[in-house]
Amino acid sequence: MKINGKPYTSIWDEGETSPRVYIIDQRPLPHRFEVEELDSLESCATAIREMHLRGAPLIGVAAAYGMYLAAREAPLKNWREHMLQAAQQLLNTRPTAVDLTKAIEQQKQVLTQVKNFSNLVSAHLAKAREIRKQSIEQCRRIGKHGLSLLRKLSAKKKGQTLNILTHCNAGWLACVDYGTALAPIYAAFDSGLKVHVWVDETRPRNQGARLTAFELGQHGIPHTVIADNTGGHLMQHGMVDLVLVGSDRTTRTGDVANKIGTYLKALAAYDNHIPFYVALPASSIDFSITDGFRQIPIEERSESEIHYLQGKNPGNGQLQSIRLTPDLSPASNFSFDLTPARLVTGLITERGICTASEKGILKLFPEKN
């Protein structure tokens, strides 16, 4: 996708023998565009934990590159042990998105096949590149399948503007390219459908207000940022045709963990008979679990994210942070919530659209049966 007309992906490597790894630092967006080099295992783990990058698919790809960076630092003695410690360090960064666990599992599998120290770096680099490429292709296909759904909804409205509500940022910045929830919207817009996106600001990190609005704006897609509490009102007044979100981890039975606040949108959509779809690649499906409430770990982040707002001072253009809450008030910051499968109309995956149920999911992914 493009920023100021120049094509970018959210993570890439450059060079042949020992390529350097770069990401778009998402923290200063939308006010400042900065590229960061991840030059060590430590810098990669910090970037994931401190959300220089975020979004389930991107976290997975970044972790895969983290293993390549760890391989570059591996000592001749104990290199296998070093790699296993690196895997654990990366696994500890963020608990909810399953893409991270899966990417690390794949890299651990690579490790078991590496016989000589001299092959370590190239083997982990090749896997990281493969996972990155796969992620791009998965998102491209999600866009294609989601487009067929949007076409149907648009036809029902006789070509009038389709109003889509989204939560958090599940665009290309959260992936490598295209996005998950935003991929069908980009495809629809590019194919000439009339779309407008309601963008939940998504407190406390404001991924919607800062990142989704930025992405959509860069692509020229009509959108409006709304406070998180506005969706229900819009739905009651017929101003939303579809809710489309991403997922950080979905069970094989279709329970969806996504950014905190997603559940409330699903409830409101259900009450107002509005379709609620989740777009996600197979890398975000945890085929090993069946009960989202009991089995998906929900990340709790620092309370400072609730206390402080980050933004641009309109007076001097500087980025700054301001305290919102009383100095002595405590805050609690659950980062994700669980939307039960019964509230989800369907899942849009790289293999097509299915019901949010074990039967539906396994029909698309029979090899997981």
Ligand code: MRU
């Ligand atoms: O905490 P984040 O910003 O990493 O969470 C990401 C999300 O919850 C997004 O909504 C997204 O849907 C999942 S990744 C495409």
